[in-house]
Amino acid sequence: MPSFDEVLKEAGEFGRFQKRVFFLLCQTGITFSFLFASVVFLGQAPGSYWCRIPGAAELSERCGWTLEDEQNFTVLPLRLGNGSSNGECERLDVVWDTSASCASPLAHHSNRSAGNLPLATCHDNWVYKQPHSSIISEYNLVCGNSWMLDLSQAILNLGFLAGAFTLGYAADRYGRILIYLLSCLGVGICGIIVAFAPNFTVFLIFRFLQGVFGKGTWMTCYVIVTEIVGSDQRIVGIVIQIFFTLGIMILPGIAYLVPTWQGIQLAISLPNFLFLLYYWMVPESPRWLLTRKKGEKALKIMHNIAKHNGKYLSPHYSEITVSNEEVSNPSFLDLVRTPQMRRYTLILMYAWFTSALIYQGLVMRLGIVGGNLYLDFFISGAVELPAAVLILVTIDRVGRRLPFGISNIVAGIACLITAFLPEDIPWLKTTVATLGRLGITMAFEIVYLVNTELYPTTLRNFGVSLCSSLCDLGGIIAPFLLFRLAAIWLELPLIIFSILAVVCGFLVLLLPETKGISLPETVEDVEQLS
Numbered sequence: 001m002p003s004f005d006e007v008l009k010e011a012g013e014f015g016r017f018q019k020r021v022f023f024l025l026c027q028t029g030i031t032f033s034f035l036f037a038s039v040v041f042l043g044q045a046p047g048s049y050w051c052r053i054p055g056a057a058e059l060s061e062r063c064g065w066t067l068e069d070e071q072n073f074t075v076l077p078l079r080l081g082n083g084s085s086n087g088e089c090e091r092l093d094v095v096w097d098t099s100a101s102c103a104s105p106l107a108h109h110s111n112r113s114a115g116n117l118p119l120a121t122c123h124d125n126w127v128y129k130q131p132h133s134s135i136i137s138e139y140n141l142v143c144g145n146s147w148m149l150d151l152s153q154a155i156l157n158l159g160f161l162a163g164a165f166t167l168g169y170a171a172d173r174y175g176r177i178l179i180y181l182l183s184c185l186g187v188g189i190c191g192i193i194v195a196f197a198p199n200f201t202v203f204l205i206f207r208f209l210q211g212v213f214g215k216g217t218w219m220t221c222y223v224i225v226t227e228i229v230g231s232d233q234r235i236v237g238i239v240i241q242i243f244f245t246l247g248i249m250i251l252p253g254i255a256y257l258v259p260t261w262q263g264i265q266l267a268i269s270l271p272n273f274l275f276l277l278y279y280w281m282v283p284e285s286p287r288w289l290l291t292r293k294k295g296e297k298a299l300k301i302m303h304n305i306a307k308h309n310g311k312y313l314s315p316h317y318s319e320i321t322v323s324n325e326e327v328s329n330p331s332f333l334d335l336v337r338t339p340q341m342r343r344y345t346l347i348l349m350y351a352w353f354t355s356a357l358i359y360q361g362l363v364m365r366l367g368i369v370g371g372n373l374y375l376d377f378f379i380s381g382a383v384e385l386p387a388a389v390l391i392l393v394t395i396d397r398v399g400r401r402l403p404f405g406i407s408n409i410v411a412g413i414a415c416l417i418t419a420f421l422p423e424d425i426p427w428l429k430t431t432v433a434t435l436g437r438l439g440i441t442m443a444f445e446i447v448y449l450v451n452t453e454l455y456p457t458t459l460r461n462f463g464v465s466l467c468s469s470l471c472d473l474g475g476i477i478a479p480f481l482l483f484r485l486a487a488i489w490l491e492l493p494l495i496i497f498s499i500l501a502v503v504c505g506f507l508v509l510l511l512p513e514t515k516g517i518s519l520p521e522t523v524e525d526v527e528q529l530s
Helices: 004-011 016-037 056-063 067-081 135-139 147-174 176-195 200-227 236-257 261-280 286-291 295-308 332-336 339-367 373-382 385-398 401-420 426-454 460-488 492-508 523-527
Strands: 049-051 090-092 119-121 126-128
Touching (some): 056 067, 147 200, 176 261, 236 373, 236 426, 401 426, 426 460, 460 492
16 A cells, blocks of 8 residues: 555645645734734833822813813822822822812812822822723733733733643644634634723633634644645745744734724734635645544545646555554653654754744844834844745755754854944844844744654644743743843843753754655654654
């Protein structure tokens, strides 16, 4: 009986059928990037706001004040009396009652100067000139509550982490396309609930669930694409990540055109419902069907692929070699039980963690420059495009391992040089830091491909999901590492990044080269890789 790769070569390794499926699934990269980076625009600074004095709302209505009038009566005396206060996190400790004058509401406190009036910390009575522009103004994430904005992003990353474990496992057990479709449905539904969340607790719960399902869409679509093409075309996994970058570049345009955070949230969530149409367009992975002893279904799909590609399967292709490995549900022990699998798993986990930590750290470092948020964000995405081009140019010529190692080492050296460049030549400092980001972006994109190629079909989705969960852990740690260490010495995070990247660069050189080899079907195949 022929093997799956022999049948795939006969049916066409990257014909019209695969190109159509590939293009359709690439759109998932755009919507996932929306979710991944949306907090930048959902949590924009709300502009002018101040703490309202008790009774001010009633007095403002009686006196016919505008918001500017109320702000002047509330904040101006505070600034005159206490120059260090801007009225955002504290207010005058007074109460305006119905006897207060519209022209001078503080007149009955005339026996005390504004500087001698007591102050009170503001807890929940803020006024925003743009009340629904972001989740900050919607849920009062200011002053003592400002850490909750960071919590919202940490919760999303926790959702990614949970999705990697649960939906990665489910995709290996119940099928790639089923879990993909359920995940798309989940992202859409949870996204709508997030947009209309009545309080911050509900917002966090469904943002977590949106992270769970979002990770399910991203990892599963990546595996489907990799499993239906030939070994020479598996760099299509890199192209999927170009669509992720395109999403990063499109997002600021959406945020610029949509004035409210609810509108932005709906705009980035609703497209996921369109992916449900893929039920009629994208088949189950035939490789996965073979591992579940469903050879007839796999062969039927292969005949359909051949038909769409203008090919014809020979009559003797009436059966495909079915995996002799006993069908079992994947577990973490399967990834570390044998020597080679254990080595690959530990190295890949470290590579995922390092890539995410350094990538997000450098993005945040370059992003704290002020200026036009929409333009700066667009440019930061555009910087990533050359990384994908470099990978596509080199990966089929020199293989995976060398670019993987060199990109990490270049990123580490660039971080180290940046840390010791003087501040009076900012253009050079920014250029070298950008080179570091280019290197780590390449490493981040290659780890997806290598991880997929090093695991057997029976464990591929679970293994990639589990290893990539370290990416989410790195994303959670990155802001704390960056800002805590920068408080000690501004360049200290770059020193840590450089050490992590260089170590990773040498470790990945211990992995086998996967250029041109067939995807391993069983653990035994992986153990035989050199």
